Amino acid sequence: MIRGTVVIAEDICKGCELCIEACPQESLGLSDKINLKGYRYAVLVKDNCTGCVNCALVCPDAAIIVYRQKKPTKTAGPQVEVPI
Amino acid sequence: MEEKAEVRLMKGNEALAEAAFRAGMHAYFGYPITPQSEVIEYLMAEQPSHPECVILQAESELAAINMIYGASGAGARVMITSSGPGISLMQEGISYMSSAQLPCLIANIQRGGPGLGTIQPSQGDYFQAVKGGGHGDYHLIVLAPASVQEMADFVFEGFRLAEKYRNPAMILTDGALGQMMEKVVLPPKGSLPYPEKPWATTGKTKDRERNIITSLFIQPEKMEQINLGLQAKYRQIEKEEVRYETIAVDDAEILLVAFGLTSRICQKTQQLARERGMRVGLLRPITLYPFPVEPIAALAAKVDAVLVVEMNAGQMVEDVRLAVEGKCPVQFKGRMGGMIPSPEEVLQAVETIAEKQHAEL
Amino acid sequence: MDIPPLTNGYEIVYKKPQTLTDTPMHYCPGCGHGVAHRVLMEVVEEMGIQDRTIGVAPVGCSVFAYDYMNIDMQEAPHGRASAVASGIKRVLPDRYVFSYQGDGDLAAIGTGETIHVVNRGENILMVFINNGVYGMTGGQMAPTTLLGMKTTTTPYGREVKTAGHPLRITNLVAQLPGACYVTRQAVHTPTTVRKLKKAFRAALEYQQKQQGTCFVEVVSNCPSSWKMTPAEANKWLEENMFPFYPLGDLKLPAQSN
Missing domain, CATH: 3.40.50.970 (Thiamin diphosphate (ThDP)-binding fold, Pyr/PP domains)
Structure with a gap:
């Protein structure tokens, strides 16, 4: 599974929950704390984000940055596990 | 070319x-x-x-x-x-x-x-x-x-x-x-x-902040x-930026004030009045805003009366009165609704004022 | 907003476009305006036309659109955004010009301008946000308010007898020969957002071909005036707005040979 993550600008988020609705992984939820505007803001609640960007697409406040694990390049040699 | x-x-x-x-x-x-x-x-x-x-x-x-x-x-x-x-x-x-x-x-x-x-x-x-x-x-x-x-x-x-x-x-x-x-x-x-218009919305180039109108x-x-x-x-x-024009105001006893078309009519009235021996001058505001307050105030201190002529029910006359500040009587002659006063009609109003001024003397 | 340093092995796949300012938007939680603003500005950024794009904001909730869109903008009197945009485009024909209006602005007070701008085929993009209500003034009836819909000026629901019918102005506009591209989109799901972005991109590209007015309706929500949560509002939108305002293209540009 492709791994991803999000960074949500908690001061900008208005807690509309549309990202929570849009997330196919149910990775997002509302914070227990409130932000400066008085909203409970969106936070990652599970470590299963795939970086699909659905949350950012529906975010009315452009508050979400989405990251995704880089795909291994085809030209690179076989991945080698480095012993600890 | x-x-x-x-x-x-x-x-x-x-x-x-x-x-x-x-x-x-x-x-x-x-x-x-x-x-x-x-x-x-x-x-x-x-x-x-x-x-x-x-x-x-x-x-x-x-x-x-x-x-x-x-x-x-x-x-x-x-x-x-x-x-x-x-x-x-x-x-x-x-x-x-x-x-x-x-x-x-x-x-x-x-x-x-x-x-x-x-x-x-x-x-x-x-x-x-x-x-x-x-x-x-x-x-x-x-x-x-x-x-x-x-x-x-x-x-x-x-x-x-x-x-x-x-x-x-x-x-x-x-x-x-x-x-x-x-x-x-x-x-x-x-x-x-x-002139340069650096404020215009022509597209936000990288070298400047966006322009908002x-x-x-x-x-x-x-x-x-x-x-x-x-x-x-x-x-x-x-x-x-005050602009105005005067005709024969130096010795005027009665000052006509009119703008635009009525100033052309009053120019004729002013000539007719002089021909009849009345000392009448004309001030024509060219800029209506800004209004020539000071020139009117200065002349009001010298003349016996001011007659404002307009093709309305009396609008600029209010600004003239504000400029005159009671220094002399301000009368009004107007026609409305598309009627244009004749020079003779205005002259009658001038004569009425002149008679009244002499009666008071 | 500061972008945190890249996590090891991760790359950024989505972030706010540089064509949006850092000013937090004043819209109510869940309002579709924010998404429409962002998507439009994403297209401007991707096309590399920030320095050639001029927008016109309306009167209504999006009156402050110029605070958020990082481009040159003008704020128009109520209903007149498309006339203002026409004036800009006529003197700067090589720029990308768009108007952005709500339903009251575009389809009530500005109906005359809307029809004639499209009928003249002004080479501008008209963005039309339709949420069936006057949001800014507190939730009064709009020309697009659905029958039976309660607003502060139709407290018992809109009735044909007194308030007439909801106006599908986009259908009207699509009939005009000056219209190049007319489409109805939405902003409430990832799929509709992606489609809207394609529509904006197409509309701005057509503008350069000078084929006439491009008109993009966005069927949107108003959780505050509808007295619903954003999620409820978007569900209500699907169940009530879409049957009357179905999504899709109403007019496509004539194929040029």
Whole structure:
């Protein structure tokens, strides 16, 4: 599974929950704390984000940055596990 | 090809239109209404010789003034013309442009009102022109031509003042001046330079912040500052841009005050009065805003009485009274609804004042 | 907003476009305006036309659009955004010009301008946000308010007898020969957002071909005036707005040879 993550600008988020609705992984939820505007803001609640960007697409406040694990390049040699 | 000044016999409306091309107008948006439709007709007919200039007949005066707003905000030199009812429709846009500080030239070829009124000449829109006209505290720079020559000249002056002060300017004239034909000397094209407009919305390039044209300042503190800025601008205009003309005022006992068409009538009255041995002078405000307060006040201290002549129920007379401040009696002679007073009719009013003054002596 | 340093082995796949300012938007939670603003500005950024794009904001909730869009903008009187945009485009024909209006602005007070701008085929993009209500003034009836829909001026629901029918102005506009591309989109799901972005991109590209007016309706929500949560509002939108305002293209540009 492709791994991803999000960074949500908690001061900008208005807690509309549309990202929570849009997330196919149910990775997002509302914070227990409130932000400066008085909203409970969106936070990652599970470590299963795939970086699909659905949350950012529906975010009315452009508050979400989405990251995704880089795909291994085809030209690179076989991945080698480095012993600890 | 270098263009030169040219002498022509033209209608006032045509002279205004031709002058706009020669003054380097970029865009005109208008809507037909009598007695000013010759302006857009002339512009449309001549446009092929001025391919750089946009001439568009809008679907209404409301749309036209908002096209003017957009084009002016984009940095263009723009003009719009109409008459009474059409100018009333434009007032919203004119108020917005005054607040957003957008230069434009508006010509009101006045007709008789109120309402749909008549298509005959009038000066009934004086208050609307000089006091603002729409909502909020603002002023237009108002020029009142009295000849076809000035219909052309004030286009140049109107554009220049509008751009200098980033403020709408208005040529307040009437159906008679718009329709009558006189000799006019037209200045050459390209003789009015374009000022820099760094505030225009032409596209945000990397070397500058974005430009915003707006009249919305929702914070009262900010709105007050904007208003104070506008008022400071108006004070500067009042200080620097007053224009007027006087005839035979040095020894005058009775001072006629009239603008535009009525000043032409009063010029004749003034001659007739002198022929009859009455010492009558004439002051013609050329700028109605800023109003020539000080020259009128100075003359009021010297004359026995002032007679204000207008084609309305008495509008400029209020500004004259404010300028005179009780230094002498201020009388009014007016005709309304498209009626033009004759020089003899005005002379009768002068004679009545003269008799009264002598009786009091 | 500061972008945190790249996590080891991760790359950024979505962030706010540089064509939006850092000013937080004033819209209510869940309002579709924010998404529409962002998507439009994403297209401007991706096309590399920030320095050639001029927008016109309306009167209504999106009156402050110029605070958020990092481009040159003008704020128009109520209903007149498309006339203002026409004025800009006529004197700067090589720029990308768009107007952005709500339903009250575009389809009530500005109906005359809307029809005539499209009928003249002005080469501008008209963005029309339709949420069936006057949001800014507190939830009054709009021309697009659905029958039976309660607003502060139709407290018992809109009735044909007194308030007439909801106006499908986009269908009206699509009939005009000056229209180049007319489409109805939405902003409430990832799929509709992606489609809207394609529509904006197409509309701005057509503008350069000078084929006429492009008109993009966005059927949107108003959780505050509808008195619903954003999620409820978007569900209500699907169930009530879409049947009357179905999504899809109403007019496509004529194929040029």
